[in-house]
Amino acid sequence: MKTTVLKNVRVLDTESCEVTHYDNVVLNGGRIAELNHAPVQEDGREVIDCKGLTLMPGLIDCHVHINMSSWSTVQNATLPNSLVAARAARILNGMLMRGFTTVRDVGGADRGYVMAIEEGTIVGPDLVICGKMLCQTGGHQDVRAKWDEQDPEYLRFQLGSKSHICDGVPEVRKAVRQEIRAGAQFIKIIANGGLAPTGVPITHLAFSEEEIAAIVEEAIIADTYVAAHAYTDKAIERCVRLGVRTIEHCVFVSEKTARMMKEKGCFAVPTMATFETLEDKSSSMTPEQQARAQQARESAYNAMVILKEAGVPMAFGTDLTHISLHYHQSDEFTYRSRVLPAKDVLQSATINAARLLRKEHEIGNVFAGAKANLLLVEGNPAEDATLLSKPVNMRLIIKNGEVIKNTVA
Ligand SMILES: [Zn+2]
Structure with a gap:
């Protein structure tokens, strides 16, 4: 040795x-x-x-999408699988050269990448995956055009698509089991609208409470947990109450919900880099969308202060998309340092992230x-x-x- x-x-x-x-x-x-x-x-x-x-x-980044290399999720979902994988290899290598030795992909990466990294074919960080993210019909990551009535099952086989569309308790249970079978190490759900120009308004919730509870139960059966995309306080509160463990973005969290997150042992994964690079994407947004994105960015900074005050552990996340934006991953340290002490920022990308991954015994x-x-x-x-x-x-x-x-x- x-x-x-x-x-x-x-x-x-x-x-x-x-x-x-x-x-x-x-x-x-x-x-x-x-x-x-x-x-x-x-x-x-x-x-x-x-x-x-x-x-x-x-370093550990708990919110990446290695398969995202286009400006829009819709466009990305149509790319040839081989192109997506080739670009992902480059994205992964870039992450390692920035000092990230472990990353958690929160939608899109499959077991093949984990194997390629383990055998050394791809020189990149260790990868923790959830497979596709679970999304309801018409949800934020249902990337089909509104007039496209095809069965969304095909999205599961497009490497550049992040979603697995499922509706109703039996389907969501099956979707969790399929992702776990394919190698998912946790489960990700879309529990809210978002900011993407082609997506669903941020005021929309997603999945019924029954569905979320069933997903959480299935994840626990497989000895793992659920991560949720959630911006609004209403969406966050619902997820936390129903047993979701990690809240992604967490932009409009209230003090009351933050206290509940602390009580329930939840982690927050703010993603400032994606908000700070919105201007690069603004050409595809209407003025109204741009104004909302600006508001979300300001609220996201405020959310970190609220979460710290409530004692909620925060992990490092970036959520970058276009291949030309991934280099901003390291800037997350600068963004967070605007409102948090250095110690908290350092811990978000090390000890807190390791605990989120349940890997603190080794990283x-x-x-x-x-x-x-x-x-x-x-x-x-x-x-x-x-x-x-x-x-x-x-x-x-x-x-x-x-x-x-x-x-x-
Ligand atoms: Zn994301």
Whole structure:
């Protein structure tokens, strides 16, 4: 088994946000074997002198869509599957080079990507998938034209489509079972309208309470949880009350609902990057849609303050679409830093995200036994999280013990 020794490092603990100097951190077989305060025998092992820079866990993004490379979801759903996959490979590699060693795809990615990453065919972050997202007929991700009465089943086989259309309790139960069978590690639902120009107004809810409760029950049967796309307070309240565990976007959450999220152990996944890049998409929006998007952006900042006040754990999310926008992923650190302390922003992309994924025993912090998914960075991100917005500050990127980038030597 390959052993690498990282010597002369300052290790940032993402829980306490304290920094401790170690003489060396030994990596073995893709894991952190030990952290030592005394020099070790180097005899033939790969040794990297980290020059006292900060070692921290690889970043985690809990809201991505690796299959999204077009301006619109409608257009994306019509692309050839091979083109979608080829672009996704590039998108995934870009994420890893920005320091993201784990990402959660919240609609679209299938098991083939997980296999391709595991075998090394795609060099990208570890991927957590939900398969297609569950959406009701006429819901926010039913991308068929209004005059298209085809059976929506075909959308399940378009790689660039994110949705699995299902209605009524028996169908939603079956849809969950189909996604789980195909490799889903959690279930995603569309529980609200949205901001997309071709989508459904934000005032619409989606799925009946009976349907949501059935989806939650099926997810629990499969030992997993449900994530919901929800903007309005009404949509969020309903999901939280019915047992949904992670609320995506969470833009118009009220203080009362935030307190309920805290009581129920929910996570919020704000996605500022997608709102901050709306101007790039504005050519496809009417002035009224643009005004609403602007309002959503302001509310999304306010929501983070409300969630922090209520003590709701927040995880890092970006929700970027067009292939030319994915590089804004790292800017999420800067956006969040406008309203949250550096410590909270850092934890959203490390320890909180690991807990959301139920993987805190192996990722999200630096400890013996953890996966060797590591970054060596300039400065201290617990004091200034915007450092993570600049990939140039990442002098070393290590995934599963393999050095992906090294500019420290
Ligand atoms: Zn999304």
